[in-house]
Amino acid sequence: MGKIATFSKPLLFQSKLLCFSLLYLFTSILLAVYFTFSATKCIFRSSPFDPIQGPLFFYPSSYGEHKHALPTTRSSCNSLFISQDYWEIFDEIEKIRRNSTEIGAPLRYMQGNNAVSFGGNLSFQKRLSYFDHLENGIEIPCGFFKRFPISTSDRISMEKCDGLVVVSAIFNDHDKIRQPKGLGSKTLDNVCFFMFVDDATLNRLHFHNMISRRSKEFKIGAWRIINVSIDQLYDDNAAMNGVIPKYLVHRLFPNSKYSIWIDAKLQLVVDPFLLVHSLVLKENVDMAISRHPFFVHTMEEAMATGRWKKWWDVNGLKIQMETYCENGLQPWNSDKPYPSDVPDSALILRKHSLATNLFSCLLFNELEAFNPRDQLPFAFVRDQMNPKLNLNMFEVEVFEQVAIEYRHNLKQGGPNVGPKTKMASSDLFVNRSCGKCEGYLLSMWGESHD
Ligand SMILES: *[C@@H]1O[C@H](CO)[C@@H](O)[C@H](O)[C@H]1NC(C)=O
Numbered sequence: 535m536g537k538i539a540t541f542s543k544p545l546l547f548q549s550k551l552l553c554f555s556l557l558y559l560f561t562s563i564l565l566a567v568y569f570t571f572s573a574t575k576c577i578f579r580s581s582p583f584d585p586i587q588g589p590l591f592f593y594p595s596s597y598g599e600h601k602h603a604l605p606t607t608r609s610s611c612n613s614l615f616i617s618q619d620y621w622e623i624f625d626e627i628e629k630i631r632r633n634s635t636e637i638g639a640p641l642r643y644m645q646g647n648n649a650v651s652f653g654g655n656l657s658f659q660k661r662l663s664y665f666d667h668l669e670n671g672i673e674i675p676c677g678f679f680k681r682f683p684i685s686t687s688d689r690i691s692m693e694k695c696d697g698l699v700v701v702s703a704i705f706n707d708h709d710k711i712r713q714p715k716g717l718g719s720k721t722l723d724n725v726c727f728f729m730f731v732d733d734a735t736l737n738r739l740h741f742h743n744m745i746s747r748r749s750k751e752f753k754i755g756a757w758r759i760i761n762v763s764i765d766q767l768y769d770d771n772a773a774m775n776g777v778i779p780k781y782l783v784h785r786l787f788p789n790s791k792y793s794i795w796i797d798a799k800l801q802l803v804v805d806p807f808l809l810v811h812s813l814v815l816k817e818n819v820d821m822a823i824s825r826h827p828f829f830v831h832t833m834e835e836a837m838a839t840g841r842w843k844k845w846w847d848v849n850g851l852k853i854q855m856e857t858y859c860e861n862g863l864q865p866w867n868s869d870k871p872y873p874s875d876v877p878d879s880a881l882i883l884r885k886h887s888l889a890t891n892l893f894s895c896l897l898f899n900e901l902e903a904f905n906p907r908d909q910l911p912f913a914f915v916r917d918q919m920n921p922k923l924n925l926n927m928f929e930v931e932v933f934e935q936v937a938i939e940y941r942h943n944l945k946q947g948g949p950n951v952g953p954k955t956k957m958a959s960s961d962l963f964v965n966r967s968c969g970k971c972e973g974y975l976l977s978m979w980g981e982s983h984d
């Protein structure tokens with residue numbers, strides 16, 4: 535009898551606990567490495583030339599818009615440069631705005647009405663079938679299978695926005711509205727700032743006399759406020775409502791060329807023209823996003839999501855990760871043309887090119903199917919889609935120079951993200967082996983057995 539290769543389980547997987555202990559060890563080592571070698575190269579230090587000096591809005595003192603800023607290490611920057619001045623950058627982006635051929639062939643989207651959900655409730659096989667978009671012209675499912683419930687006048691003003699748009703959202707009164715700082719003198723007239731809110735958020739603004747209930751359009755400083763009737767969207771999954779403006783910004787603003795998404799917990803402190811110029815245009819990429827401060831592998835983020843109860847359905851997380859492992863998700867390695875698999879997605883800068891729009895649509899579809907934690911499908915979609923995304927994943931130091939982070943509003947009832955955790959244990963692969971992600975985990979630990 536010839537030799538038959540018998541696959542014996544590596545020792546690693548004979549103990550489930552070991553599977554986990556190793557992961558935590560691995561994570562702590564990474565953390566240590568990160569804090570030792572983190573580079574200190576930043577782009578921004580000071581406000582741009584010619585900044586607007588006055589306040590954009592006079593807040594009532596009761597609102598407390600600057601309370602509870604989170605401390606950062608704010609490491610000083612060794613190399614800092616603002617390469618060109620505000621006026622040159624402004625002219626360059628204006629030229630792009632006026633040139634309709636600059637962005638290239640647009641993506642075409644599937645139409646629908648009155649579907650069971652906003653994203654169409656597509657099966658995994660169906661979603662996967664749109665990843666390879668080499669055939670131009672094929673229609674992509676990208677939300678809007680139900681009406682996005684806003685007023686007509688708001689919709690018209692959004693469609694008028696044809697250059698750079700800055701977008702944020704506050705649902706369920708989770709954050710405060712803060713004004714961007716360091717704006718150049720032509721920025722307010724040429725950049726649209728849109729904040730999507732729900733009635734709970736509007737109630738607080740009304741309580742502080744910052745808006746009048748009688749008016750049809752709301753503005754607070756730089757921000758145009760859009761009232762979204764979220765009860766017509768995802769009423770059982772509140773966080774998904776925030777995902778719509780975050781990932782479908784190119785559909786809400788179909789004529790815009792660039793966008794900056796900013797989580798409402800952040801206050802922008804650098805002019806959006808300078809940001810788009812230095813992080814997207816100058817780098818010649820489709821999209822720029824901050825890197826996670828210490829995770830590089832999707833699985834680390836998934837474990838942390840379960841462990842810190844950032845998502846209640848731990849079994850759902852497990853199914854999601856196994857689905858991705860089975861369909862080609864690999865741990866981060868130096869062959870990937872990106873420095874990490876895990877973003878900190880609080881700040882996303884996009885050129886509305888075909889690749890970015892496709893990426894955003896595909897990612898949105900994953901979020902609807904599994905859960906609104908957008909770091910989890912990030913690397914799977916990015917690595918499996920075609921055409922490839924040119925991506926600038928910038929360093930945490932840059933992020934810290936660009937935005938100030940604040941704590942969310944405190945709530946009596948605790949965070950309203952969903953029902954109580956489904957399983958007593960929050961470990962992802964606690965019971966049996968590491969399942970369909972065995973290969974992933976082995977290669978993540980540098981022990982690939984083929
Ligand atoms: C518009 O953009 C296209 C593609 O980048 C470029 O070839 C063309 O010269 C631009 N036209 C103007 C008027 O700038």
Ligand SMILES: *[C@@H]1O[C@H](CO)[C@@H](O)[C@H](O)[C@H]1NC(C)=O
Pocket residue numbers: 650651655656657
């Ligand atoms: C979505 O599709 C799944 C099957 O893929 C089905 O079980 C579920 O009921 C659907 N959801 C709705 C709201 O129809």
Ligand SMILES: *[C@@H]1O[C@H](CO)[C@@H](O)[C@H](O)[C@H]1NC(C)=O
Pocket residue numbers: 732733736747761762763
């Ligand atoms: C916001 O929209 C909701 C639902 O359409 C409506 O009931 C509410 O009055 C609106 N809020 C304001 C302040 O206009």
Ligand SMILES: *[C@@H]1O[C@H](CO)[C@@H](O)[C@H](O)[C@H]1NC(C)=O
Pocket residue numbers: 965
């Ligand atoms: C893990 O095992 C326990 C008992 O052996 C069982 O009650 C529980 O449902 C299992 N959990 C999962 C996720 O399989």
